[in-house]
Amino acid sequence: MSEAATPVLRSQRVQRRARAALGICAAIAVLAFYPFILPRALNFGVSLVLFAALATAWDLIGGWAGQLSLGHAAFVGLGAYTFTLLQRAQVPMWLALLAAVAACVLLAAVWGFITFRLRGAYFALASIAVAEVLRIVSNNWSSLTGGPEGVSLQDLPPLFGLDLYDRRVEFYLGLALLFVALMSALYVAGSRAGFYLEAIREDQDSAMALGVNPLRVKLVAFCASAALTSLGGCLYGIYLSFFEPQGVYALDLSIQLVLMSIVGGMGTITGPALGALVLLAFQEGFRNLLQQRSLLIYGIVIVLVVRYAPDGLSGRVLRLYRRLWPWPSRSPSAS
């Protein structure tokens, strides 16, 4: 093809993606010093990187593909339970991790297959039901799961000589997961897969006319999201070292992930991670002040964002930026 000869205006997406790649590397590099800068806020640090990774994973299906999952806690819980129960049964750690991922991918495949064929809100409806069924089963199947008292994971063999209960070790594991999640988002943003996901989100019929197989594309994205989320679930299990069905399968947990993505911007590379940072810092900073009002404020934030800033806060910022530097005359120095 003669494409090399024609000077092509690079799509903004490519530029945005390059910028995001730089931003991710810089952010990960900065975060790598976190345990040295804030050695007394490691719990916050672990939950920050962990939730940033989970929100980014959620966004693969929720933001990019527009399939609103209100049940991602199902993967957090199933991952955490599979890993923990296998660890307690002395299964090697890598195998337990693999099993956790496999279980979640299988769940995603079945659940996606049932609901993605249907138009409309069925996926969102079913997402709540799936997490709820898992919660009820874990709650009642005491001989396997420990029932409502939950399971504890107090002894884990060291990983490459590192104590897994050391918050610093957990932090770097979480950071690694965040890196992987962000890289997945980066890949999606600049690949055929990402275009297909967005096309499905924007208009599924139109996407099909262009050769996109919606069921397949959504399933792949959902499975990828589930796999990342299950790894996050394993780490969450280690971090808590004790958990119960009520906690890991909670609707609140799922909603938190959604909220982080909304606040940061659904379907953006770094938005969900940014949303996690904003939300968690807000929560931690005002923990003693907000008290009962935090969920109310979440609700108000959701309503306001959906109403006035449907692209999320980062989308809002982006648009402001575009208004200041309109389309054709984008100055390269603006970034």
Place this chain on the structure above:
Amino acid sequence: MDLIGFVQTVASGVLTGGVYAMVGIGLSLIFGVMRIVNFAHGEFMAVGMYIAFALFRSFHLDPYLSLVVVAPAGFLLGAFVERVLLAPIQNAAEHSLILMTVGVGLILSNSLLLIFGAHPETIYTSYSTRTVAIGPVTLSVPLLVSFALTVIVVAGLFLVLTRTDLGRAIRAAAQNRDAAELQGVDTRFVQTAVFGIGIVLSMAAGVLLLPALYVFPTVGGIFTLKAFVVTVLGGMGSIVGAIWGGLLLGIVESVGAGLGATGYRDAFGLIAFLLVLLVRPQGLFGSSHV
């Protein structure tokens, strides 16, 4: 379980199922006309319960009588939410609409939490624990009354839908919004009205359950989920389907619990829900729309 116990169990399942049906009808009506799944449906119901509770506590107003206050309040609240929050984004992507209702639900339940506290509240009326015996089967008076009122409300709804201009407009809009608009139906108004009516049904169901149950600010979540189950069992958008779906859910839960799997009671409905999605997504009871 012996035979009498079984009959007793089915009977109380039917009575509870009637109220589930009313919650489901509201959800289904809203979906049928507006294509919006109201994720705040149960939370509206909780609001209804608290209004009745507050009236009872402050003025000793009988909870059933408080329907007179709750119904118009529900209509206004629903119409307000529709006009101010849903109408402006009605052409937005589906996930935005869902999120909006999720947000509304969070606001409602947490406002209740701030106003009334997390503490569960019960009202105790003279008939709270009264029963009537039909042969060897005893039935709860509050549940019987609730069921009877449900029947009346639903019958009223059917009359409105079939005998009034508004009802005809609603049915036309449910079948095809564009076509209805061409025939001169003010679909904007119809949508507001439908959301209002749907919320009235949900809040009325809350009031009817109050004498038999208790209320706490997050009770709505449970009922939102039940309403989903009811409507999916019956077919999204189908009112008749929602009635059968409600009764079926009531009986399934009741019999399941009576057979000794109390802990899994909520799972029965949800598993049925997922199975229906897999096998018969249009619902078990055909597609007799609005």
Place this chain on the structure above:
Amino acid sequence: MRLRLFAIAALLLCASRPASPADPIRLGVITSRSGSFATFGAMEVAGYNVAAAEINEKGGVLGRPIELLIEDDASNQNAGLAAAEKLAGQNVPVILGAFASSITKPLAGYLSRLKVPLVNTNSADTSITKPGSPYVFRVGQTTDAYADASFDLIKSFPDLKTVAVLVSNDALGHSTEASVREKCKKLGYEIVGAQAYDRGLTDFRPTLNGFKSAHPDVVALSSYEEDAATLLRQAKEVSLSPKMFIAVGATGYALPQFITGAGDAAEYVFSASPWRPEAKFPGAQDLYKRLVKELNAEPSHHAAKSYGGLLAVAEAIKKAGSTDREAIRKALREVKLMTAFGPVSFEDKNGFKNQNPAPSLLIQVQKGKFVVVWPKEVASGKPAYPTPPWEKRRESN
């Protein structure tokens, strides 16, 4: 922008760094001031505040006043852990908390690793002190203690033979059921029915009907407050008439809301209860009054337990003679107090570690009021037995 946000977050966190240790002894408290356990968190805070005021009125500990650093866990495990790290960073010698077992357990693991003593006052899960950790102490009674008291009463009526169990499907319910099963096995009672129900909403009628055909002598219960009243109302509806209703899991049935919610259906119901103001412990009535004043509302036993917990911590600091964590941990095991809540000490017994072996009270609703009926030394009345069948009660109405 990313960097700037990061810096803001860092500032937010740095702002809460501890100042240099001042005159008062600062103790850490983690409880639920918001979220689903907020009601109970408020009770705990009231108990701690009343105890702190009482200690400070008497001149404090080691000549220094006590100051409480109260952190909200927002009824959430993550926030609880963050709160623990913050308090540990402020060099508190001891942390008291949390309310919910689900939050206490991750805290227990975390603080044991940091070697910070954790004194829990209200969490119910057996596993907190069994097997337990050298750094974790519990003031509140276990379900074993509730079952001990309940079966002491049951044993005293030799006509009782069969038991049906209905518990909430959560940690407390399950451990109650386990305790009841163990007792029944040991003492030779037959279990004719056992069910767990999901919290939330509920139609108990099918389950109660199932029980009815098994004709149990005793119906043993454990439910949270919202379900307690509903359950008894529905028992009345379906005419489930055992000789005794007894709430072994001390929860909803021991709260005043049970009486207002269930009305006359609450009559005759026994319940284990960690504490009542009517119990004849020294200063119980006085504690009750102070709690009412602090809360501006009816206090629950949770407040009393927290009160006892803080007194025990103060006593341990006194015994240790310092605010060193290890010294306090060792001293906590020496504490033997009689308080307005009841006795407080921490012992290793029956597989438990650092568990307060205080016995549970049994109370009964009589004419719309709670009466302490067991143990006899502190009782304020006698048990009313047997429970008349519902039909008889209706006639008398």
Place this chain on the structure above:
Amino acid sequence: MAVALSVRQLRRDFGGVRAVDGVDFDVGQGEIVGLIGPNGAGKTTLFNLVSGYLRPTRGTISLFGEDVTGLSPFRLARRGVSRTFQVVRPFPRLTVLENVMVGAFLRERALRSAEGEAMRVLALLGMERRAHEPASALTQAARKRLEIAKALSLRPRLLLLDEVVSGLNESEVAATIEIIRRVREGGVTIVIVEHILKVIMGLSDRVVVLDHGKKIAEGLPVTVAQDPQVVAAYLGSDDA
């Protein structure tokens, strides 16, 4: 001339309504065939059947000699069937370029080459200057053109155009007709549904007329226009 599209005894019922009723027709390779008929004649239903959005109740559809009845839209797209929608459906939050790239990805897997392909299609339609605007910012006319660009990005063998000129002004109509002609010169077979009879008569090699789901006439535009049945069908409706 090889047959590109062949429709046999095609029928589609909606409940009791028979929207398409036993339609037969062929389209030769490189031909432009116009599909006309009064409102509700079943033209869009026929399009939806041929492009896989509806399953036929009965009958067969074959494409270049292969039976493709009942294949899903995306499989047909991969076999070279491309369509526009009467109510245009851009991906509103993607840019114009990105909209077209979605289709270009079918033949070009790499980002760069898909981008190059999309730019070429946009250049063909004279839209390259608006490449970086979000599709939601376009005028109705530009959206119609984007709809064609998206369809072309697949490099289709058979192009189904559903009312791509209605609602445009005269110069826009002329430009669009010019584009369609050029596309045909590239060897693409085209079926076009259009309300404006003048356009379709001028553009089409042959015309198929539908009424009440049935084919009532087929042939050269001139012949069909004089067919008494066609005249009656159009006179009987409001939108001749």
